[in-house]
Amino acid sequence: MPFAHITGWGMYVPEPILTNDDISKLVDTNDQWIRERTGIRERHIARENEFPSTMGVEAAIKALQVANLAPTDLDLIICTSSSPEYIFPATACIIQDQIGATKAGAFDLQAACTGFIFATNMGAQAIRSGSVKNVLIVGTEVLSRFVNWKDRNTCILFGDGAGAFVLQASEEPGGVMSAVMHSDGSGADSLIIPAGGSHHPATEATLREGRHFMQMDGKEVFRFATRVMGRAVTEALEQVKMTTDDVQWIIPHQANYRIIETAAKHLKMPLDKFVINVERYGNTSTASIPIATVEALQASRIKPKDKIVFVGFGGGLTWGAMVVEWTGPLPVKKHVHPAQYRLFARLRSFVRRAIRFIEGFFSRKEL
Numbered sequence: 001m002p003f004a005h006i007t008g009w010g011m012y013v014p015e016p017i018l019t020n021d022d023i024s025k026l027v028d029t030n031d032q033w034i035r036e037r038t039g040i041r042e043r044h045i046a047r048e049n050e051f052p053s054t055m056g057v058e059a060a061i062k063a064l065q066v067a068n069l070a071p072t073d074l075d076l077i078i079c080t081s082s083s084p085e086y087i088f089p090a091t092a093c094i095i096q097d098q099i100g101a102t103k104a105g106a107f108d109l110q111a112a113c114t115g116f117i118f119a120t121n122m123g124a125q126a127i128r129s130g131s132v133k134n135v136l137i138v139g140t141e142v143l144s145r146f147v148n149w150k151d152r153n154t155c156i157l158f159g160d161g162a163g164a165f166v167l168q169a170s171e172e173p174g175g176v177m178s179a180v181m182h183s184d185g186s187g188a189d190s191l192i193i194p195a196g197g198s199h200h201p202a203t204e205a206t207l208r209e210g211r212h213f214m215q216m217d218g219k220e221v222f223r224f225a226t227r228v229m230g231r232a233v234t235e236a237l238e239q240v241k242m243t244t245d246d247v248q249w250i251i252p253h254q255a256n257y258r259i260i261e262t263a264a265k266h267l268k269m270p271l272d273k274f275v276i277n278v279e280r281y282g283n284t285s286t287a288s289i290p291i292a293t294v295e296a297l298q299a300s301r302i303k304p305k306d307k308i309v310f311v312g313f314g315g316g317l318t319w320g321a322m323v324v325e326w327t328g329p330l331p332v333k334k335h336v337h338p339a340q341y342r343l344f345a346r347l348r349s350f351v352r353r354a355i356r357f358i359e360g361f362f363s364r365k366e367l
């Protein structure tokens, strides 16, 4: 049975930064309150011409560069987002087209902020089953467009960004060792965008009442997060007969510094074993775990053979954890340039649209 290794990683955050002081000009809040309750100082906000797909493409190309893998070698793309481009088509398909992953099946996975753990586990399981070899996982968010900038309970928390992993099959032991995934739909109302789906389609009333924005019971989510994080870590470790002593790094979903601090206490682990960057990005939902991972790698904190636990939680309610033995890129002889495929991808996309148009024109004549 092949092992699923994380062989590539990439991140992208939009340039514009929104500080706590900037937010204090929009709602009744202040820098000190936000820092004390959340640990967040600033977050990145997408420009008007940036979307989950465009940011996801940037992160994906970087991840493919690290893995030294051509987009045409991808078998599967799973995109996970709490702020997808459309209800359908899947953001994954747009990314597939833009990077030129001509062979890959692509779909979206929705598990709110836990999405990256669920998606990475699904990608790893597809590799373990032997049905695919190369998988791209993308977590990408423009949550700033679903935040009510008049609601101080939520607008202080979220930021935009994207992160990606490449997973590859190898007979060498290592990579994704275990994972747990959990859900509790009885808490669905705790973190929700109530309108815009088929339950409450868009109407004048839903727009007027601001029901297309995120709504959150902050205290409830805080209690839930602190309850499940430690448990999920222990459960994933038990599956491979490991304890927290065997672990070099915990990379948690970056929602709130105090939530991470409480999880560390529950696990009786020192906080310096946790990768934390919520201060500079806020909560980037599905992108937060890969962004934190990329930054830890850039700072040379993570070494090959390190045991890492990824742990996340979010709307649904959902939560999960994953134990990984870190490997890095697989040895390869050839050198590929994934970014060069983008030009080819754009041309291919244009030609396919043109063919579709011409086919449509002639088939209309025939009817």
Ligand SMILES: CC(C)(COP(=O)(O)OP(=O)(O)OC[C@H]1O[C@@H](n2cnc3c(N)ncnc32)[C@H](O)[C@@H]1OP(=O)(O)O)[C@@H](O)C(=O)NCCC(=O)NCCS
Pocket (backbone or CB within 6 Å): 028, 029, 030, 033, 034, 037, 038, 113, 152, 153, 156, 157, 191, 216, 218, 219, 221, 222, 255, 256, 283, 313, 314, 315
């Ligand atoms: C949202 C959150 C930061 C609020 O912190 P809290 O300590 O629970 O604060 P409370 O909601 O109890 O509010 C305390 C007081 O501050 C006020 N307050 C709320 N937001 C405020 C803000 N942005 N600035 C200033 N004051 C604020 C409240 O109105 C309340 O005032 P009151 O005591 O006069 O009623 C915290 O609950 C949280 O982080 N929850 C988890 C959210 C999360 O992670 N969501 C994503 C999951 S993936």
